[in-house]
Amino acid sequence: xxxxxxxxxxxxxxxxxxxxxxxxxxxxxxxxxxxxxxxxxxxxxxxxxxxxxxxxxxxxxxxxxxxxxxxxxxxxxxxxxxxxxxxxxxxxxxxxxxxxxxxxxxxxxxxxxxxxxxxxxxxxxxxxxxxxxxxxxxxxxxxxxxxxxxxxxxxxxxxxxxxxxxxxxxxxxxxxxxxxxxxxxxxxxxxxxxxxxxxxxxxxxxxxxxxxxxxxxxxxxxxxxxxxxxxxxxxxxxxxxxxxxxxxxxxxxxxxxxxxxxxxxxxx
Numbered sequence: 100x101x102x103x104x105x106x107x108x109x110x111x112x113x114x115x116x117x118x119x120x121x122x123x124x125x126x127x128x129x130x131x132x133x134x135x136x137x138x139x140x141x142x143x144x145x146x147x148x149x150x151x152x153x154x155x156x157x158x159x160x161x162x163x164x165x166x167x168x169x170x171x172x173x174x175x176x177x178x179x180x181x182x183x184x185x186x187x188x189x190x191x192x193x194x195x196x197x198x199x200x201x202x203x204x205x206x207x208x209x210x211x212x213x214x215x216x217x218x219x220x221x222x223x224x225x226x227x228x229x230x231x232x233x234x235x236x237x238x239x240x241x242x243x244x245x246x247x248x249x250x251x252x253x254x255x256x257x258x259x260x261x262x263x264x265x266x267x268x269x270x271x272x273x274x275x276x277x278x279x280x281x282x283x284x285x286x287x288x289x290x291x292x293x294x295x296x297x298x299x300x301x302x303x304x305x306x307x308x309x310x311x312x313x314x315x316x317x318x319x320x321x322x323x324x325x326x327x328x329x330x331x332x333x334x335x336x337x338x339x340x341x342x343x344x345x346x347x348x349x350x351x352x353x354x355x356x357x358x359x360x361x362x363x364x365x366x367x
Contacts, residue, residue: 100339101252101332103354104210107245109366110188117184124172124180131171134164136181139174140227152223154257155267157292178231185246186239192364193357198238206353207241209346214244216341217251221258224250241357248338255334259327268292268300273309273324276316283314 111117121132138149138161146162153161168177190198197203211233219226228247234240260270268289275286284290284297304310309320316324339347 100248100351101335103351103358104245104248106358106361106366107189107242108249110192110242110361111181111185111246113365113367114185114188114192115367116187116191117181120180120184121177124177126168126171126177131164131168132177132181134161135168135172135174135177138165139178139181140231141223142227143169143174154260155270155288157268157289157296182234182239182243185242186234186236188367189242189361190238192366193238193360197357197360202353203241203357204237206350206357207237207244209342209350209353210244210248211240212346213338213341213350214247214251217338222251222254225254248335251338252331252335256327256331258334259330262330263323263327265323265327266300268296269304272300272304273316273320273327276310276320277324281314283310 117136118129118132121129121136124132126132126135134149138144138152141148141152143166146165149165150156150158150161193203215229215233217225219229225247228243228250231243234243260266265273271286271288272283275281275283275289278286280286284294284301289297301310301314304320305312308317309323311317342350
């Protein structure tokens with residue numbers, strides 16, 4: 100389900116429409132729009148709360164955008180534009196025939212059934228999205244529900260990382276190594292951080308036996324990464340308990356042509 104739904108969510112970050120909506124509102128940078136919109140369902144919380152919920156950003160990064168981005172544009176306005184732009188991207192990439200098909204409507208209905216059925220306990224980002232109205236337009240509803248499931252999975256991933264005592268920057272290092280990026284400090288999500296901070300993170304991972312002297316995975320590091328991913332998958336399963344086996348099979352079948360079209364376009 101992650102592989103089927105993730106390309107729907109990726110339009111928000113890969114395509115132009117959401118960014119154009121954010122710029123039109125007055126957000127000065129991509130990251131202003133990102134933090135203002137993604138954090139909007141949490142309400143006007145302090146930057147420390149956004150930092151805690153997002154988990155993977157370095158200290159101070161959320162504070163560079165929250166609450167200043169909300170002083171430019173109200174949170175609910177930012178989220179509405181983010182959602183509108185994302186749905187426009189999905190609609191453009193799919194084309195009129197697929198975007199207006201009965202299969203997409205069914206996919207949206209079943210995705211929404213799953214996305215609105217899971218417990219919210221311990222799922223801060225997911226719980227925030229659950230407070231928002233479900234859109235009536237099928238394409239927007241499909242994106243919104245896929246995004247809810249993405250944040251539900253993300254909340255579980257944070258729990259798995261916490262259980263393994265892996266911080267946000269450490270998580271990026273492990274992901275970089277899994278992608279075959281070396282040195283992992285060159286990974287795009289962390290390469291801009293101070294060299295002293297990155298050296299400290301790598302030293303900590305070496306001390307724990309998760310990376311070796313050359314900055315590659317040890318067997319223990321690779322096993323730790325795999326345990327985190329396995330637990331993330333396990334914790335992402337509850338929403339789909341709301342679907343019968345027949346409904347789940349139907350959802351997979353209806354999503355396949357949608358996802359294939361998005362993947363072929365690179366979700367942009």
